[in-house]
Amino acid sequence: MVLAPLKRILLVGSGGIALVKLPALIRMLRRQGYELRLVLTENAARFITPLTFETLLDHPVYIDPFARRDNLLHIGLRKWAEMAVLVPGTANMIAKLAHGIADDLASAVLLGAGGTAIPRIVCPAMNDAMWEAPATRRNIEQLIRDGWRMAGPVTGELACGDDAPGRMAEPEEIFRVIESLSAGDKRAPYKIVITAGATEEDIDAVRCITNHSSGRMGAALAEAARERFMDVVCIHGALRVPPPQGVRLIEARSARAMLQAVQSEIADANALVMAAAVADFVPDVKAAGKIKKSGSGMDLHLVPAPDILLETRALRARAGFHTTGFALESDALAEYAQEKLAAKYLDAIVANPCSEPGAGFGSETNRAVYLTKDGAREDWPTMPKREMADRILDRVLLALSETKK
Numbered sequence: 001m002v003l004a005p006l007k008r009i010l011l012v013g014s015g016g017i018a019l020v021k022l023p024a025l026i027r028m029l030r031r032q033g034y035e036l037r038l039v040l041t042e043n044a045a046r047f048i049t050p051l052t053f054e055t056l057l058d059h060p061v062y063i064d065p066f067a068r069r070d071n072l073l074h075i076g077l078r079k080w081a082e083m084a085v086l087v088p089g090t091a092n093m094i095a096k097l098a099h100g101i102a103d104d105l106a107s108a109v110l111l112g113a114g115g116t117a118i119p120r121i122v123c124p125a126m127n128d129a130m131w132e133a134p135a136t137r138r139n140i141e142q143l144i145r146d147g148w149r150m151a152g153p154v155t156g157e158l159a160c161g162d163d164a165p166g167r168m169a170e171p172e173e174i175f176r177v178i179e180s181l182s183a184g185d186k187r188a189p190y191k192i193v194i195t196a197g198a199t200e201e202d203i204d205a206v207r208c209i210t211n212h213s214s215g216r217m218g219a220a221l222a223e224a225a226r227e228r229f230m231d232v233v234c235i236h237g238a239l240r241v242p243p244p245q246g247v248r249l250i251e252a253r254s255a256r257a258m259l260q261a262v263q264s265e266i267a268d269a270n271a272l273v274m275a276a277a278v279a280d281f282v283p284d285v286k287a288a289g290k291i292k293k294s295g296s297g298m299d300l301h302l303v304p305a306p307d308i309l310l311e312t313r314a315l316r317a318r319a320g321f322h323t324t325g326f327a328l329e330s331d332a333l334a335e336y337a338q339e340k341l342a343a344k345y346l347d348a349i350v351a352n353p354c355s356e357p358g359a360g361f362g363s364e365t366n367r368a369v370y371l372t373k374d375g376a377r378e379d380w381p382t383m384p385k386r387e388m389a390d391r392i393l394d395r396v397l398l399a400l401s402e403t404k405k
C-alpha cells in the first residue's frame with residue numbers, strides 16, 4: 001500500500017538559542033510544499049519575535065491558548081496536524097511532555113498529538129549538563145516509550161561555547177527525518193541492534209562469572225547510531241558506564257538471554273554490531289540457593305556458552321543485512337580476526353588488543369584493525385571510543401546504502 005505523504009506539519013518551538021535554526025527548517029519545508037503551523041512557548045517568543053516567523057510562514061504564529069480568536073485552539077491545531085515536531089525541545093518542554101503537563105498552548109497541543117498518535121519528532125537542544133541530568137535521561141526514555149522519534153541531539157559547539165553533547169541537529173537532518181516520516185516510513189531508515197557490556201553467568205544465587213568489559217564501546221556505538229537517526233536497540237549485560245541515552249534498552253544478563261534478545265530484535269533489523277563481551281564458558285548448572293563455604297575447595301564445571309553469532313547465522317544471512325563483530329586478542333590481532341570474520345559469517349570485524357595501554361576493556365580509547373569480508377583492511381590508531389564508533393557506523397551505513405541501490 002502506498003501511503004499519501006503527510007504534508008500538514010505542526011511545528012512547536014520552545015525557549016532555547018537553537019530557535020535561530022528554525023527559520024532555515026521552515027524555508028526547506030515550505031520549498032518542499034509542506035503546509036506549516038507554528039506554536040511558540042511564551043519563552044520562545046522572547047528569543048525570536050513571532051513577526052519573523054509570521055513573515056516566513058505567511059501565517060499567524062500561535063502562543064496564547066486563551067487568545068480570543070479561537071477558544072479551542074489547542075484542539076483545532078491538533079486535529080489539523082498530520083505530524084508534530086518539537087524544534088527546539090527545551091529540557092523544560094521535554095519534562096512537561098514526559099509527565100503529561102499541559103499548562104500552555106505548546107504543551108497542550110503536543111499532549112493531544114500523543115493521544116491521537118500522529119508521528120511526533122523531538123529535537124532536543126540544551127547545555128550538556130542539562131542533557132546529561134538524570135531527570136532529562138528519564139524524560140527522554142519516556143518520550144521514546146511513548147512513540148516520539150528523536151532527531152539529535154549531536155555533539156558539537158553549544159551556545160555556552162563548549163564542544164559537548166546537547167547541540168540541536170542541523171535543519172537539514174531534521175528535514176530528512178520529517179521527509180522519512182512524511183513518506184509513510186514511520187521508522188528510522190535503518191534499525192540497528194547493538195550489544196554492549198559484560199555477560200554474567202550465575203554459579204549460584206549470589207555468585208557469577210563475568211569479565212572486565214565496561215560497555216563503553218557499545219554505549220558509544222548506540223549513541224553514535226542514534227545521532228545518525230537510526231532506530232537503535234541496545235541489548236546490554238552489566239555496564240560500568242551510564243547506559244546510552246535516547247535508545248531502546250534491553251537488559252540481557254547471560255549469554256543465553258542475550259542470544260534470545262538478539263534473535264528477536266534482528267528479525268526486522270538491518271544491522272547488528274556485537275560489541276558485548278559474551279562469556280565463552282558457562283557453569284553447566286546453577287546451584288539452588290547459595291553454595292555454603294566448606295573450608296575446602298570446590299570444582300566448577302564449565303561448558304561452552306551459546307555462540308550468538310553462529311546461532312543467528314540463518315537470521316542474518318539475508319541480502320542487505322550487515323553484521324560487525326569484535327575480536328579482543330592479546331596477540332596476532334589481524335590473523336585471529338581474519339579467521340573469526342570467516343568462521344562467524346561477518347561482514348566486518350573490529351579487532352582490538354586486550355594487553356595494551358589505551359585499548360580494549362575499560363579504556364576510554366581504543367586501537368583496532370578493521371577488516372571486511374571483501375578483503376579491505378584499515379589500521380586505526382588509538383582514538384576515543386566515540387570516534388571509533390563513528391568510524392564503524394560510517395562503514396555500516398555505507399554498506400547498507402550500497403546494498404539498497
Ligand SMILES: Cc1cc2nc3c(=O)[nH]c(=O)nc-3n(C[C@H](O)[C@H](O)[C@H](O)COP(=O)(O)O)c2cc1C
Pocket residue numbers: 013014015016017018041042043044089090091092093125126127130159
Ligand atoms: C539565553 C538562554 C538560553 C537558553 N537556552 C536553553 C536551551 O538551549 N535549552 C534549554 O532546555 N533551555 C534553555 N534555556 C532555559 C529555558 O529558556 C527555560 O528552561 C524556560 O523555562 C523554557 O521555557 P519553555 O520550555 O516553555 O520554552 C535558556 C535560557 C536562556 C535565558
